[in-house]
Amino acid sequence: MDIQPANKSIVEIVRATKIYPPDVVALEDITLSIPYGEMLFLTGMSGAGKTTLLKLICGIEHPDKGLVEVAGKDLNRIKGKEIPRLRLQIGMAYQDFKLLADRTVAQNISMAMEVAYHNIRTIKKRVIELLKKLRLEHKHDALAGRLSRGEQQRVAIARAVANSPTLILADEPTGNLDSKTTKLVMELFEECNKSGTTIIIATHDAEIYRGSSYRVLELHSGRFLLHEERTITTMNSMP
Ligand SMILES: Nc1ncnc2c1ncn2[C@@H]1O[C@H](COP(=O)(O)OP(=O)(O)O)[C@@H](O)[C@H]1O
């Protein structure tokens, strides 16, 4: 990828607050730095702000206060051609999938790749490879709207990783999957991460990161729980 300075984080969030009208404080004073190549988990109960944080990072929502920078670009100032160029580097697997119901599985995945100007043969090969990894090869020509939720979820994941983006954002990617299929999805993410991709996974399923050494950040009512605890400890230990 073109912008990957060694000394920089891919995501830099400084004191970001997001308020949905009229007065829902979804995120409050969030500061977060994610180096290139990290895989990390965002956790917290339903309503804690996980989806909103992913939306700030991919630029679907903007903070009311604070800074959100991705690959060195301030998302509040970025304009013109820079926006699609940055979006190509981000693969988002949405919590509600956002598939085109009247298109086939293969078409849903291919479309994400066509905007990145891959040739047809590369696209076809990649689609088959991803469907095999996610045990969905038999659904290649099925309409997305006819799939079960667990199958749709895997198509959304395949579409998010298809372009080998620099940054993958996965929102509750295993929410509709059994433990075997969850394992396949996590193996795919780990494989992407090993090849250098930064991955942020929002989940309320502690099973998928239990025992791993990845960073886990817990949101609670729009704030990072661990950050607060650390602040309190520091204050208590002051003379
Ligand atoms: N578009 C919206 N309009 C108003 N409130 C919203 C909207 N999206 C999310 N919220 C609220 O913001 C808070 C955080 O939501 P969300 O980021 O979806 O949390 P999570 O993904 O952790 O469940 C919740 O109180 C939710 O109801």
Ligand SMILES: [Mg+2]
């Ligand atoms: Mg959510």
